[in-house]
Amino acid sequence: MDICEFAVDKIRNFSIIAHIDHGKSTLADRLLEITGAIVKTDRNKQVLDKLQVERERGITVKAQTASLFYRHRGQTYLLNLIDTPGHVDFSYEVSRSISACQGVLLVVDANQGIQAQTVANFYLAFEAQLTIIPVINKIDLKNADPERVESQIEKVFDIPREECIRISAKLGTNVDQVLQEVVKRIPHPAVSKADAFRALVFDSTFDHYRGVVANIALFGGQVAKGDKIVSAHLGKTYEVNELGILTPDEHPRDRLYAGQVGYVVAGMKEVKEAQVGDTLYHQNKPVEALPGFKPAKAMVFAGMYPMDQSEYSGLRSAVEKLTLNDSSVTVQRDSSLALGAGWRLGFLGLLHMEVFNQRLEQEYNASVIVTSPTVPYKAVLCSAKLMKNRRAVQKNMVYIDDQRVMMKYLFPLNEVVVDFYDQLKSLSSGYASFDYEDAGYQPADLIKMDFLLNGRPVEELTTIVHKDRAYSTGKFMCERLKDSIPRQMFEIAVQAAIGSKIIARETIKAYRKNVLAKCYGGDVTRKMKLLKKQAEGKKKMRRIGNVDVPKDAFINVLKRKDK
Numbered sequence: 255m256d257i258c259e260f261a262v263d264k265i266r267n268f269s270i271i272a273h274i275d276h277g278k279s280t281l282a283d284r285l286l287e288i289t290g291a292i293v294k295t296d297r298n299k300q301v302l303d304k305l306q307v308e309r310e311r312g313i314t315v316k317a318q319t320a321s322l323f324y325r326h327r328g329q330t331y332l333l334n335l336i337d338t339p340g341h342v343d344f345s346y347e348v349s350r351s352i353s354a355c356q357g358v359l360l361v362v363d364a365n366q367g368i369q370a371q372t373v374a375n376f377y378l379a380f381e382a383q384l385t386i387i388p389v390i391n392k393i394d395l396k397n398a399d400p401e402r403v404e405s406q407i408e409k410v411f412d413i414p415r416e417e418c419i420r421i422s423a424k425l426g427t428n429v430d431q432v433l434q435e436v437v438k439r440i441p442h443p444a445v446s447k448a449d450a451f452r453a454l455v456f457d458s459t460f461d462h463y464r465g466v467v468a469n470i471a472l473f474g475g476q477v478a479k480g481d482k483i484v485s486a487h488l489g490k491t492y493e494v495n496e497l498g499i500l501t502p503d504e505h506p507r508d509r510l511y512a513g514q515v516g517y518v519v520a521g522m523k524e525v526k527e528a529q530v531g532d533t534l535y536h537q538n539k540p541v542e543a544l545p546g547f548k549p550a551k552a553m554v555f556a557g558m559y560p561m562d563q564s565e566y567s568g569l570r571s572a573v574e575k576l577t578l579n580d581s582s583v584t585v586q587r588d589s590s591l592a593l594g595a596g597w598r599l600g601f602l603g604l605l606h607m608e609v610f611n612q613r614l615e616q617e618y619n620a621s622v623i624v625t626s627p628t629v630p631y632k633a634v635l636c637s638a639k640l641m642k643n644r645r646a647v648q649k650n651m652v653y654i655d656d657q658r659v660m661m662k663y664l665f666p667l668n669e670v671v672v673d674f675y676d677q678l679k680s681l682s683s684g685y686a687s688f689d690y691e692d693a694g695y696q697p698a699d700l701i702k703m704d705f706l707l708n709g710r711p712v713e714e715l716t717t718i719v720h721k722d723r724a725y726s727t728g729k730f731m732c733e734r735l736k737d738s739i740p741r742q743m744f745e746i747a748v749q750a751a752i753g754s755k756i757i758a759r760e761t762i763k764a765y766r767k768n769v770l771a772k773c774y775g776g777d778v779t780r781k782m783k784l785l786k787k788q789a790e791g792k793k794k795m796r797r798i799g800n801v802d803v804p805k806d807a808f809i810n811v812l813k814r815k816d817k
């Protein structure tokens with residue numbers, strides 16, 4: 255079917271939004287199968303989750319899109335399904351994908367009910383004034399309780415229970431009804447082919463042969479191959495080399511029209527040129543930019559170094575290639591005396607960082623050392639120089655039903671980035687869920703803590719901690735250092751200090767490792783071999799004052815806690 259034939263009133267643009275694991279991708283697969291976009295087999299489970307990491311982790315990282323053709327009451331409709339990432343780290347991508355739509359399917363697990371990201375995603379859709387169709391999934395589960403979930407939806411979102419559709423995405427139960435309701439309830443885009451061309455970039459990926467592939471939703475006019483288009487954000491002009499629709503594979507077309515969703519390739523060299531939220535228009539026909547563009551903002555920072563400095567240039571090219579594909583990662587060159595040359599990278603959140611790391615390893619075979627993540631602070635330097643458990647402040651509390659409560663807190667980001675989510679899950683036996691948004695900078699009692707080996711500071715370990723945490727952090731890091739530094743010929747004092755005040759101390763006892771102890775008799779070559787080995791071992795050490803510190807010690811101390 256040629257999509258040129260589609261009148262705007264036969265188009266529906268929608269997203270599926272859900273808390274993680276509530277079955278968004280499974281439902282998307284079923285919709286693709288019913289409309290014949292993909293053939294039903296066991297292998298195409300979660301077709302929209304393209305990246306290897308996404309499949310392994312079962313989470314969606316990059317938004318994917320598919321145009322579906324659906325017959326309803328003798329008419330063929332073009333349904334553009336825009337998949338959204340399911341994790342809090344990517345909420346900006348969710349909000350952009352949503353703004354390309356007129357409606358959403360809000361999927362809620364029939365057993366788990368409303369969770370943190372159900373609420374967060376609901377409000378993104380609600381604020382964008384979209385039609386929201388609640389879909390209660392997994393009704394096939396033995397302990398499914400759709401009645402209770404419908405009550406929650408009525409209470410929390412003020413949506414009448416009659417509007418909920420009960421389905422099993424896994425078995426396909428009532429999935430066709432979902433498509434019928436999409437056609438009935440979601441309005442067609444209010445756009446016109448006759449207007450000036452205006453398109454929202456809601457995702458972009460990098461292709462080694464063609465450059466940037468930008469996914470766009472047309473809010474007005476039309477665009478064809480050979481057209482000159484401009485990015486509103488950068489003001490740069492490009493020529494359209496290729497465009498088409500996604501089904502979900504790319505299908506080149508000559509032209510895209512208002513109301514449609516598709517992809518465009520226009521000689522952009524890096525994804526920064528097609529940032530999510532940007533507006534495209536025809537050269538010499540400027541339009542008002544679509545609202546809501548904001549450059550992705552890094553919230554969590556970590557150092558990344560090659561395992562071995564000889565791998566530096568290989569890793570550099572891998573990092574460059576990966577960042578071509580993900581404009582939300584910020585990169586700054588950095589170097590550490592202990593770990594050599596590397597980078598300081600900024601990510602949207604912890605999961606984003608892990609996914610980046612995993613992609614480096616899987617797609618580029620790179621082995622890297624990632625230091626413990628930190629969050630940005632603004633420091634006010636005074637003339638004297640710089641100096642409740644998670645420091646949270648409760649903001650509000652709402653009972654969702656007699657078993658669940660939703661609480662809002664103001665948290666310092668630093669308290670959340672490392673192990674908060676794991677602890678919350680374990681304390682609540684997996685029942686609690688969590689979502690967050692940036693609340694800006696707040697003043698706090700923070701201090702700078704140094705670590706000393708025999709009185710000499712180890713600069714790469716210097717850290718910023720809250721005053722109330724200084725003692726426990728100092729003690730913990732000193733213990734880790736003690737365990738990681740081998741005994742030497744003299745005693746070593748490991749100390750944590752705030753200014754000139756020592757707040758924690760461990761001692762590494764003196765010891766002489768006699769590598770020749772096991773060599774009885776006079777085999778000179780064997781002795782020489784052992785001595786050489788010991789000397790090589792020393793090369794991997796960094797000398798701080800008179801103390802030799804193995805590289806591994808830094809890695810152990812800087813590395814995040816192993817889960």
Ligand SMILES: Nc1nc2c(ncn2[C@@H]2O[C@H](COP(=O)(O)OP(=O)(O)OP(=O)(O)O)[C@@H](O)[C@H]2O)c(=O)[nH]1
Pocket residue numbers: 272273274275276277278279280281312313314339340341391392393394395421422423424425
């Ligand atoms: N029993 C049952 N299981 C389901 C159903 N739908 C999905 N699941 C299972 O629930 C798990 C999560 O489903 P996904 O489709 O990956 O969830 P998702 O919301 O896409 O997750 P993210 O992509 O991480 O946001 C998978 O193991 C699915 O097989 C259903 O209707 N019934």
